Amino acid sequence: MGLKRFRSGRYIIRVFSFLLTLMFVLLIGSQSFGSPPKLTKTEILWDTYGVPHIYAKDNQSAFQSFGWAQMQSHGNLLLQLYGQARGRAAEYWGDEYLESDKWVQTVGVPERSHSWYLAQSREFRGYLDAFAAGINAYAQEHKDLIADEVEIVLPVKGEDVLAHQMRVLNFTFIVNPEQVADVSQKETQAGSNGWAIAPSHTENGHAMLLANPHLPWSDLFVWYEAQITAPGIDAYGATLVGIPVLAIAFNDNLGWTHTVNTLDGWDAYELKLANNGYRFDGQVRPFETKTLSLKVKQKNGALLSEKLLVRSSVHGPVISRKDGKTVALRVVGLDKPRVLEQWWDMARSQNLTQFQTVLKRLQLPMFTVMYADREGHIMHLFNGQVPIRQKGDFEYWQGLIPGDTSKTLWTKTHPYEDLPRVIDPKSGWLQNTNDPPWTTTFPQVLDPDNYPSYMAPRGPIYFRAQRSLRMLTEDDKISLAEMISNKQSTRMELADRLLDDLIPAIRNYKSELANRCADVLSAWDRQANADSRGAVLFASWADAIDLDSVFSKPWSENSPFTTPDGLANPQSAVTTLLTVAAKVEKAYGSLDVAWGDVFRLQSGDIDLPANGGDGYLGIFRVLNFAPLSDGRFKSVAGDSYVAAIEFSQPVKAMTLNSYGNATQPGSPYVGDQLKLLARKQLRQVWRSRQDILKHLAERKAF
Structure with missing residues (x-):
């Protein structure tokens, strides 16, 4: 009886110990699997790269803190974007924004943002209001840090957030105004x-x-x-x-x-006009019309009004085109x-x-x-x-x-x-x-x-x-x-596909310039690293040729990874190369100028050699460049936010925000990550509170 009682007691102890261990594991697991411990206060911990780590006592506080954080890092830009999403940018800042306002108003962004706001769940509508409240609170407390010209957008409302989202997703990414409208905005490099x-x-x-x-x-x-x-x-x-x-x-x-x-999330419908309307299924339908008044700020500060007639068909709003055709626009997601x-x-x-x-x-x-x-x-x-x-x-x-x-x-x-x-x-x-x-x-x-x-x-x-x-x-x-x-690979797949034909064709040309071109391209590592020599010559030639007709073997669905291939007209390719080579040598002093001497990473006083290039060259590390006045080029698009994540325990992550995590004048985080970009490096992600505190730059408690 005593032995049985002893064994029973030991069994109970083991079970109790197991349950305690299980509870501990579940507790730790719940904290590391997306359910952080409940917080009693809200704060933003800014790390040394300007990344805000928001610890919020509730979701509403999280949204409000995020609004505050975005204003601290990007206040002028954010308010300017919201002003444009309202379709009132010309009223705020002058006629250079008039085309943007016409686009936003014609496609109905401001008006629809109100109905979208009402369509949110009550809970999420509160989150949008909290985000706007954070924006307004920062602007009120830090008026001296916000540009005078963008303060007119304040106060921000929840509807402004939705108007901005709609302009970004539906009327920039899905359909860009340059694709359908007679406006000056360039098509995005997305x-x-x-x-x-x-x-x-x-x-x-x-x-x-x-x-x-x-x-x-x-x-x-x-x-x-x-x-x-x-x-x-x-x-x-x-x-x-x-x-x-x-x-x-x-x-x-x-x-x-x-x-x-x-x-394809949008379509342009060509309308057949008749009797002040348009033909549809054998009948003439009238346009739905409304007249909007756009205000335009003059250089002397006065506001002039300009009428905007918006016509809509059953398809959607009618857009004027450069070719004079009457086109109605239909876009998904509205x-x-x-x-x-x-x-x-x-x-x-x-x-x-x-x-x-x-x-x-x-x-x-x-x-x-x-x-x-x-x-x-x-x-x-x-x-x-x-x-x-x-x-x-x-x-x-x-x-x-x-x-x-x-x-x-x-x-x-x-x-x-x-x-x-x-x-x-x-x-x-x-x-x-x-x-x-x-x-x-x-x-x-x-x-x-x-x-x-x-x-x-x-x-x-x-x-x-x-x-x-x-x-x-x-x-x-x-x-x-x-x-x-x-x-971070900068190898040019296009070069691998063409140089085996191009270099022999150059050597057959038998001229002094042709020989030097062949030598440069033969010695080139076929990459666009900062010290790559030959990349400028090849990329300049690639810009000058018609890639749709240069290949002897076109792309084939049956050989999707090895076609297109080969030069269709080697003599024409060499002629173009020699013309380009003369221009490269004149502009930069040599045919084998280093890629990074021509292509630069610039921000304020920062001026660094770039690596990477345009994706059409077959480069995975994409950077797009715009010309500078001195013949060089400055990066303006491409690799931006990068994250490499391994789902180990704990998660390992490396990241980079190429141009820095702020645009606000005076911020130390404008362009501060370009040095890492130039070195092909990512930064360690700090996610645990302990790591964040080790790299703490600023704390804001609410």
Whole structure:
């Protein structure tokens, strides 16, 4: 009896000890898997790279703090963007913004932002108001740090946040005004790289994610890096200035990135005019019209009014074109007002099932979603609102569409289940570099024949995508360090495809200049590193030729990664090269001028040699340049926010925000990361409070 009692007692002790251990594990797990401990106060901890780490007692405080933080880092830019989203920028700052106002007002951004605001859930509407309150509070407390000319936008309201979001997503990314309207805004250089690598393809058996958007380095395309910790969320990532939630992010369990996908989310309908209306299904319909009054600030400060007549057909607003045709514009997503809430809930998700449940809302009108998680799952979703069309392939819908029949008028979009999607492929990896979804992995999993022909183009697969695919297939086991090294690759796939034909053709020309060109290109490492010699000559030649006709073997769907190839007309190619070579030598003093001597990273007093170049050259490390007055070039777009994430325990992450995490004059974080960019380096992400405090630059308590 005593022995039984002893054994029973020992058993109870073991069970009790096990339960205590289990409770401890669950407690620790809950804290590291997206449920941080409840906080009693709210504060922003700024690290030495100007990244705000927000610790909020509740979600409303998190949004308010994020508004405050964005104002401290980007106040002038944010208010200017909100003023433009209101369609009142010309009233605030003069006639140089009049075309922008006409575009924003014609497509209905200010008016629709009010209905979108009312369509939010009561809870999320409160979050938008809190974000606006944070903006206003900062401006009130720091009037001396905000430019006088942008203060007129204050106070900001929740509707302004939605108007800005709509202008960015629906009327810049989906359809740029330059594509359809007689305005001066240039078409955006929007692109991205994204990788998701499964444990089977990594060195240490943890899934990895590469986030690498390529956007212009100014205006509404500026990325802002941050960490947000509040009840139910502990996410790190980046968003575009003025957006109140993270758009690319990761937590302890999962992460995602976006690339600009080959989605056609807008159409231009050519209208046939008749009797002050337009023909539709055999009848003449009247336009819906309204007259708006736009105010324009004059140089003397006076305001003049200009009338704007807005006409709409059954398709959408009527846009004037340079060719004089009357065109109506139809854009997806205008009935999907809860994009921001979807992004917020994506960051709060803890596994693939939860994440997909959020994605199925399809509030986000476009962008590939590239996903990886701690459990080892990877996913590529061709995300977006794809119109259900009755006829035509992708190419057909790129042109003007007949607007006189309901047969071409789409009214619905495809559900989530219809969209191209790959989860956990046997290859162990997924990639997208703005190419169609069919080559997200290899061997191919997605068959374009299984989808409507208008869903996405079948090809071609351009050289940056081919470079991406090559790097992923050539290495069976990729480490985090190797993924980062590959991300920084400046090798020109175009050079690998053409130099084997071009160099012999140059040597056959038998001239002194031709011989020197051949010597330079033969010695060149085929990269665009700062010290690469020959890259300037080759890139200048590539700019001067017609890439659509230069190849002897065109791109083939049957050989997607080895075509196009070969020179169609070697003699013409050499003639063009010699003309270009003379210009290069005259401009820079030598044919083998170093890439970094010509292409620069500049911000304020910073002037550094660049590496990387345009994606059409087949460079994975994309930088786009604009000419300077001295014949050199300055980076203005391309690699911006970069994050390389390994879902180990704890998560390992490296990041960079190329141009720095601030634009506000006087901030020490303007351009401070260009030195890392020049050295091809990323920075360590500080996510734990302990690490953040070790690198603390400033603290703000609320």
